[in-house]
Amino acid sequence: MRIAILGTGTVGQTIGSKLAQLGHEVFMGSRDAANPKAVAWANKENLNKDSTQKHALFGTFANAAAFGEVIFNCTLGVASLAALRMAGAENLRGKILIDTANPLDYSTDSWALTVANEDSLGEQIQRAFPDSFVVKTLNTINCDVMVNPNKLSEGSDLFLSGNSAAAKARVASYMRDWFGWRSIIDLGDITTSRAVEMYIPLWRCFRKYVNSYDFNIKVVTI
Amino acid sequence: MRIAILGTGTVGQTIGSKLAQLGHEVFMGSRDAANPKAVAWANKENLNKDSTQKHALFGTFANAAAFGEVIFNCTLGVASLAALRMAGAENLRGKILIDTANPLDYSTDSWALTVANEDSLGEQIQRAFPDSFVVKTLNTINCDVMVNPNKLSEGSDLFLSGNSAAAKARVASYMRDWFGWRSIIDLGDITTSRAVEMYIPLWRCFRKYVNSYDFNIKVVTI
Numbered sequence: 001m002r003i004a005i006l007g008t009g010t011v012g013q014t015i016g017s018k019l020a021q022l023g024h025e026v027f028m029g030s031r032d033a034a035n036p037k038a039v040a041w042a043n044k045e046n047l048n049k050d051s052t053q054k055h056a057l058f059g060t061f062a063n064a065a066a067f068g069e070v071i072f073n074c075t076l077g078v079a080s081l082a083a084l085r086m087a088g089a090e091n092l093r094g095k096i097l098i099d100t101a102n103p104l105d106y107s108t109d110s111w112a113l114t115v116a117n118e119d120s121l122g123e124q125i126q127r128a129f130p131d132s133f134v135v136k137t138l139n140t141i142n143c144d145v146m147v148n149p150n151k152l153s154e155g156s157d158l159f160l161s162g163n164s165a166a167a168k169a170r171v172a173s174y175m176r177d178w179f180g181w182r183s184i185i186d187l188g189d190i191t192t193s194r195a196v197e198m199y200i201p202l203w204r205c206f207r208k209y210v211n212s213y214d215f216n217i218k219v220v221t222i
Numbered sequence: 223m224r225i226a227i228l229g230t231g232t233v234g235q236t237i238g239s240k241l242a243q244l245g246h247e248v249f250m251g252s253r254d255a256a257n258p259k260a261v262a263w264a265n266k267e268n269l270n271k272d273s274t275q276k277h278a279l280f281g282t283f284a285n286a287a288a289f290g291e292v293i294f295n296c297t298l299g300v301a302s303l304a305a306l307r308m309a310g311a312e313n314l315r316g317k318i319l320i321d322t323a324n325p326l327d328y329s330t331d332s333w334a335l336t337v338a339n340e341d342s343l344g345e346q347i348q349r350a351f352p353d354s355f356v357v358k359t360l361n362t363i364n365c366d367v368m369v370n371p372n373k374l375s376e377g378s379d380l381f382l383s384g385n386s387a388a389a390k391a392r393v394a395s396y397m398r399d400w401f402g403w404r405s406i407i408d409l410g411d412i413t414t415s416r417a418v419e420m421y422i423p424l425w426r427c428f429r430k431y432v433n434s435y436d437f438n439i440k441v442v443t444i
Contacts (some may be wrong), residue, residue: 060223092288093414102253103403110340110413110416111338112339112340116338116420117334117335117339118332118334119314119339151444152444153442153443153444154442155442156442159427177280181327183315183433185428186431187424187427187431188333188427188430191332192423192427194332194423195423195426195427196424196426197248198420198421198423198424199263199420199421199424201414201416201420202409202417202418202420202421204415205381205409205410205414206407206441207232209407209408209409209441210443212443212444214444215442215443215444216440216442217439217440217442218439218440218442219252219428219431219437219438219439220374220375220377220430220437220438220439220440221374221375221377221432221434221436221437222373222434222436222437
């Protein structure tokens with residue numbers, strides 16, 4: 001598949017590398033056509049390949065979005081709407097947009113959420129791009145666990161939020177096939193993005209308690 | 223022990239009944255000296271006893287707080303500060319105040335939090351009663367699971383937030399001895415109340431998904 005990754009940070013690189021290594025064509029987009037992190041990432045992934053065909057590409061947000069059949073938003077939450085506007089509604093139209101971002105203000109010690117409670121980043125993105133199918137997922141775990149959930153000692157849960165049942169079913173199959181997720185919980189429509197974004201303060205407490213990024217939660221029932 | 227329960231709702235009744243049945247003297251406080259729900263609860267619990275001594279008592283918030291060595295806040299989050307002011311700082315001074323409440327606005331469909339992100343109900347209570355030892359706990363689970371965590375199919379996690387390590391250690395032992403909690407995670411100081419209160423929207427999603435109140439989360443590590 002042709003997959004766009006918007007964002008050159010650790011999340012984008014980790015997801016991009018996993019997908020390139022699975023044989024997909026992955027296009028990493030950023031504000032600049034030749035962001036040094038994107039260039040270095042693409043060179044590294046292409047070296048990993050036996051084939052002469054380049055599987056890892058880089059360019060602007062718009063280049064990436066135009067290329068991708070599916071788009072991952074891996075930008076910082078506070079920059080996501082601007083990045084997606086640069087990607088262009090016409091390049092995102094009719095496509096699944098997987099939103100992994102959290103609207104955190106890293107300038108504060110408390111990492112306050114910049115939107116919460118009666119709105120969320122997932123909803124803002126869906127409102128701004130009504131012709132795309134936004135599915136919020138993966139934002140509740142560190143990127144190493146995102147692409148390798150089986151590194152944990154037992155199964156844990158991945159969550160999906162989105163308005164389109166068909167898009168969520170497609171994303172669930174991607175998460176299963178690409179990354180190995182087994183327990184995938186459909187939380188409901190895109191308003192449930194609030195819940196997964198507002199979980200991040202508790203995720204931060206767990207990170208300190210566990211003293212590692214390698215963890216997730218599991219819902220335990222009767 | 224002499225234990226005060228502030229609030230006559232399902233949470234207060236469930237915790238109060240469990241503690242009375244364990245042989246503690248439990249005083250349920252409310253706005254009125256003879257709230258019908260508190261009277262009915264006390265009558266039921268006292269009938270359950272062989273002894274002629276009444277183990278279940280009722281009265282005002284102030285009566286309850288004056289009686290209790292430990293105080294449970296089981297009032298609605300939006301009413302908690304007013305209830306605790308009626309209980310009286312002098313009756314709460316030097317005591318452990320276990321805050322189980324969530325600041326939810328039930329008048330909205332979305333159950334928006336009335337405080338979140340850069341403050342929390344737990345912090346508001348600690349600021350309003352600086353001479354009490356506020357420990358936030360139990361707010362992340364339904365009351366039937368609070369007092370009987372072993373009804374779930376496997377172990378799950380209970381969280382503590384509070385500024386006093388000694389008070390948290392005491393509350394951890396209460397949770398173990400009274401209710402059977404085994405995995406108790408100290409999240410940190412009272413500012414971590416934000417995290418457990420902001421988890422409630424995700425709890426609500428889980429409740430719909432599980433279609434039951436009998437669930438909790440467990441942190442899974444490597």
